[in-house]
Amino acid sequence: MDDMRVALVGPYPASEGSVFGGVEAATSSLADGLAALDEVEVHAVTAVAGLRSYTHKVTHSGVHVHLLPLFRKLGCLTAFAIDRGRIRAKLREINPDIIHIHTQLMYGYSALERGWPSVLTPHGIYHRETASKRGLDRLQTRLGCRYEANSLRRARHIIAINRYSIREYGSYVRTNDIRYIDNSIKDHWFNVADHAEPGRILFGGFIYDLKNLLYLLEAMAELADSHPTIRLRVAGSVREQGYYDRCLKLVADRGIEKNVDFLGPLSVEGMVEEHSKASLVALASKQENAPIIISEAMAAAKPVVGTNVGGIAEMVADGESGYVVPLDDVKTLADRIHRLLSDDDLRKRMGQAGKAIAEQRFKRSVVVSKTLDFYREIIENERGRRI
DSSP: OOOEEEEEESOOOSBTTBOOSHHHHHHHHHHHHHHTSTTEEEEEEEEETTOOSOEEEEOTTOOEEEEEEOOOSSGGGGTTHHHHHHHHHHHHHHOOSEEEEESSSHHHHHHTTSSSOEEEEOOSOHHHHTTTOOHHHHHHHHHHHHHHHHHHHHOSSEEESOHHHHHHHGGGOOOSOEEEOOOOBOGGGGGOOOOOOTTEEEEESOBSGGGTHHHHHHHHHHHTTTOTTOEEEEESOBSOHHHHHHHHHHHHHTTOGGGEEEEESOOHHHHHHHHHHOSEEEOOOSSOSOOHHHHHHHHTTOOEEEESOTTHHHHSOBTTTEEEEOTTOHHHHHHHHHHHHHOHHHHHHHHHHHHHHHHHHTBHHHHHHHHHHHHHHHHHHHHHHHO
16 A cells, blocks of 8 residues: 555653653654655654643654543543543544554544554453452542443454463453554663662662552662662652652661662653663563563663563563563562572563564564554554455
């Protein structure tokens, strides 16, 4: 086919160069890669909290970004009625050849099969991530789970970022047209200079229960005697204040204040610097799908130590590019970190192995090529269905 107009619908950076969370990192990377192709016109449609009126801008890479005010009140309780109407109106105006929806709640409910060929990339496992909610939040999440199931059932074409998610969604997924394509990351992650400092460990992510930072802090306390210069750099915003307070208390109680730095959310440039200086990246999560920070670490030739949950084991080759450890096993987590901090050759060898994997799976040109091929197939198939 000739030129193609693509609408990416989902979380997207409201300000160019300022990324909030892994989904925004993935969508902006894909959009930039697609926009670099002469035959593709890219539009990104996203709803933004606090925005008072519709805004349109064009990024340096040529992506048309459509920012819609997010109607936050009641959310799932109103079936996203206001936001759904705004998203659909904007899509009618754009009139894309294909819609690529990222996330399966509001955006999936709003944009799937609305007159154009469409493909869904689910991010996160909503019913797992919200299982501990209570009260009104619990009611909202129960409704959210219905919307998640509805989107997955209606999707005729799916791009899955790993096999774990498809297994987890189970019978919700009705289509057999599933293409496994990793999230892409921007090319600068493959060019991060190695200025690793001995004992320096990077954690990136929101601070709340599912990220299980308390267990990583316990591992730091286990290692502090044998590695007195060990330093955990915690990059990310606080999502649950009570959980953050528990983390601060543990740090104080275990006497490891000098070994832990809470950095708050960082810019892309700040994260690049943290990766450059890190000896390794560590996650002790209770629930993950495909953490972007693992892709970034591998591209930057940093070994990863992560828990055996979700899709982590599909990203980290245990014993090759890092280590995959049992959930909540502080001693094993500390032991694997100790191995890497104690052996520079092992650390560098695993880092280079991870980089080689990242080149094959996460590099933007690879992901864009696979995605564009799938778009073309979907458009042709949908045309055939209408004849």
